[in-house]
Amino acid sequence: MNSFIELEAIRKVFHEGEHNEFTALRDVSLSFSRGSLTVLSGPSGSGKTSLLTVLGCLSRPTEGRVKVEGELVSNLPEPLLAVVRRRTFGFVFQQFQLIPGLSALTNVVLPAYPTGKPHRVIVDRGLALLSHLSLGRLAHERVERLSGGEQQRVAIARALINDPPVILADEPTANLDSALSSAFLQTARELRDEGRTVILSSHDPRICDAPEIDRRIRLLDGRITP
Amino acid sequence: MHAWINRQSLLVDYTLSALARHAGRNLAILAVYSCLVFVLASTMLFSDALRRESRALLSHSPDVLIQKLSAGRHAFLTAADVERIGPLRGVSRIEGRRWGYFYDPAVRANYTLMAVASDPPARGSIRVGEGVARLSGLAKGNALALRSPEGPLHVFTIEGVFREESSLVSTDLVLMHPEDWIEFFQVASDLCTDAAVTVVNPAEVRNVARKVAERLPGSRVVLKEEILRTYDSLFDWREGLLLALASLLAASFAVLAWNKASGLAADERREIGILKAIGWDTRDVLTMKLWEGALVSGCAFGTGLLAAWIHVFHFRAPLVAPVLAGWSVLYPRFDLTPSLDPWMLLTLSFLTIFPYTLATLVPAWKAAITDPDAVMRGSE
Numbered sequence: 001m002n003s004f005i006e007l008e009a010i011r012k013v014f015h016e017g018e019h020n021e022f023t024a025l026r027d028v029s030l031s032f033s034r035g036s037l038t039v040l041s042g043p044s045g046s047g048k049t050s051l052l053t054v055l056g057c058l059s060r061p062t063e064g065r066v067k068v069e070g071e072l073v074s075n076l077p078e079p080l081l082a083v084v085r086r087r088t089f090g091f092v093f094q095q096f097q098l099i100p101g102l103s104a105l106t107n108v109v110l111p112a113y114p115t116g117k118p119h120r121v122i123v124d125r126g127l128a129l130l131s132h133l134s135l136g137r138l139a140h141e142r143v144e145r146l147s148g149g150e151q152q153r154v155a156i157a158r159a160l161i162n163d164p165p166v167i168l169a170d171e172p173t174a175n176l177d178s179a180l181s182s183a184f185l186q187t188a189r190e191l192r193d194e195g196r197t198v199i200l201s202s203h204d205p206r207i208c209d210a211p212e213i214d215r216r217i218r219l220l221d222g223r224i225t226p
Numbered sequence: 227m228h229a230w231i232n233r234q235s236l237l238v239d240y241t242l243s244a245l246a247r248h249a250g251r252n253l254a255i256l257a258v259y260s261c262l263v264f265v266l267a268s269t270m271l272f273s274d275a276l277r278r279e280s281r282a283l284l285s286h287s288p289d290v291l292i293q294k295l296s297a298g299r300h301a302f303l304t305a306a307d308v309e310r311i312g313p314l315r316g317v318s319r320i321e322g323r324r325w326g327y328f329y330d331p332a333v334r335a336n337y338t339l340m341a342v343a344s345d346p347p348a349r350g351s352i353r354v355g356e357g358v359a360r361l362s363g364l365a366k367g368n369a370l371a372l373r374s375p376e377g378p379l380h381v382f383t384i385e386g387v388f389r390e391e392s393s394l395v396s397t398d399l400v401l402m403h404p405e406d407w408i409e410f411f412q413v414a415s416d417l418c419t420d421a422a423v424t425v426v427n428p429a430e431v432r433n434v435a436r437k438v439a440e441r442l443p444g445s446r447v448v449l450k451e452e453i454l455r456t457y458d459s460l461f462d463w464r465e466g467l468l469l470a471l472a473s474l475l476a477a478s479f480a481v482l483a484w485n486k487a488s489g490l491a492a493d494e495r496r497e498i499g500i501l502k503a504i505g506w507d508t509r510d511v512l513t514m515k516l517w518e519g520a521l522v523s524g525c526a527f528g529t530g531l532l533a534a535w536i537h538v539f540h541f542r543a544p545l546v547a548p549v550l551a552g553w554s555v556l557y558p559r560f561d562l563t564p565s566l567d568p569w570m571l572l573t574l575s576f577l578t579i580f581p582y583t584l585a586t587l588v589p590a591w592k593a594a595i596t597d598p599d600a601v602m603r604g605s606e
Binding site: 079081083085097098102106111113114115116117119122158162 | 233235236240496497501502509597598599
């Protein structure tokens with residue numbers, strides 16, 4: 001029972017019962033342990049993002065169960081699911097999904113707002129994370145003025161603000177050049193070494209074939225393939 | 227408790243930064259919203275003040291007024307009529323009053339000419355309302371010439387002008403000596419326009435009125451409470467008219483706010499999706515939107531109410547007075563006593579804050595209950 005996250009017979013269907021019904025995941029069962037770096041690979045439309053959203057409690061599976069630390073979470077009511085999401089997962093989205101018009105620091109600290117921690121504590125942690133990612137001097141800069149690599153580091157800092165044990169990143173290097181992709185991989189490895197579970201989705205060979213990766217899971221048409 | 231306060235303070239902080247990001251649009255909404263509150267609040271404050279004022283002024287008026295009717299028209303009472311009422315049980319005082327209307331073609335306005343029995347002006351002198359003095363451009367010591375209905379010109383010296391505070395009832399008033407009044411209107415000295423009756427026991431007013439009606443068949447007996455009711459109805463009707471128009475504005479504004487919110491811009495929907503994806507729940511998003519609604523509507527409510535207060539109690543409501551106070555040439559100028567009725571505030575907030583907050587909250591709620599994975603799927 002060393003698994004931190006378990007997926008049991010997950011099936012995910014979009015637009016169920018409608019003319020455009022689409023099955024994104026079929027009978028997916030997986031488990032992830034702490035302190036591992038996993039990459040989900042596969043072509044576009046293979047179900048990588050759907051698997052990440054189900055894993056991260058951003059969406060519920062149509063069938064199957066999701067467990068975090070042995071606790072069934074996929075049937076929790078929305079407010080409790082949001083708490084699990086906030087405490088357990090940090091997300092780095094493909095387009096970074098930062099909120100324009102706000103500073104890097106404000107973007108970073110946003111996930112901590114619902115926790116009710118004192119403002120000073122949250123801001124100090126946000127500044128520390130930005131400094132750790134070499135963005136301290138840009139903390140008060142509006143995010144839309146930052147470069148792609150800087151925006152991604154802001155997104156990483158945001159994912160870490162609540163100190164979650166699991167980091168999920170969807171196509172994190174899709175918009176980055178080789179140097180920045182290597183830098184991201186370096187960060188992912190550091191996070192793994194800190195004891196976090198890092199799960200990336202990617203079809204970038206620089207990521208999929210990198211030696212730092214502990215485990216590779218390949219998806220095709222919503223199924224896990226060898 | 228600390229965590230709750232911290233959470234609210236952080237949500238307010240975020241709301242403020244969200245509002246600042248669309249400063250132009252939010253300021254425009256704030257301006258329109260404030261104008262709406264201003265119109266509604268001006269109407270309600272002014273009507274309320276008028277009602278208070280009329281009640282205060284009428285509190286000194288006689289309990290019962292007696293008018294004589296002849297063929298359904300207002301006719302003069304005789305001294306004998308008045309004498310028949312005096313001995314009625316419950317009547318403490320009765321006074322025959324002489325007054326009449328006079329149209330002054332020079333200023334194209336109607337005056338009310340009234341004879342006063344106690345402490346009257348000297349013969350040939352008058353005391354005039356503020357409106358009369360203003361319209362004729364005269365002041366104390368000046369002469370006012372009035373041509374009587376019979377033709378001769380009468381010249382009176384103004385010995386006093388009523389203060390503006392009493393203008394609600396005195397603006398068109400010209401008070402004169404009884405002999406001057408009789409001479410001006412050429413009315414027999416034993417006739418009077420109506421009679422004012424004071425009743426010993428206020429609870430007996432209706433009984434006294436019934437006895438008067440029996441004693442003087444064909445007379446019209448008007449009670450003070452009926453006049454008050456008439457004033458209330460009049461102001462209610464006028465206020466209702468303006469409020470109906472303003473409510474149309476409010477409804478249009480609510481539709482606009484709804485439209486703006488329900489057609490949540492793509493970036494706003496995306497923002498809600500991001501917030502949910504990074505750990506906010508529906509309640510957090512709604513609380514943030516509630517704060518947004520509360521801040522905008524609170525600011526607009528405060529600004530509109532303050533502006534309405536200044537408009538009504540400092541500038542005498544020039545924008546709503548023509549509708550609410552009357553259509554006369556002689557608009558009364560009067561100072562209203564500032565007052566704020568909690569019930570009125572509640573009604574006003576219900577008419578303004580409630581629709582806006584609802585129009586902001588419901589579409590946000592619809593956006594907030596969708597799965598946050600749309601953010602990720604949108605990026606796939």
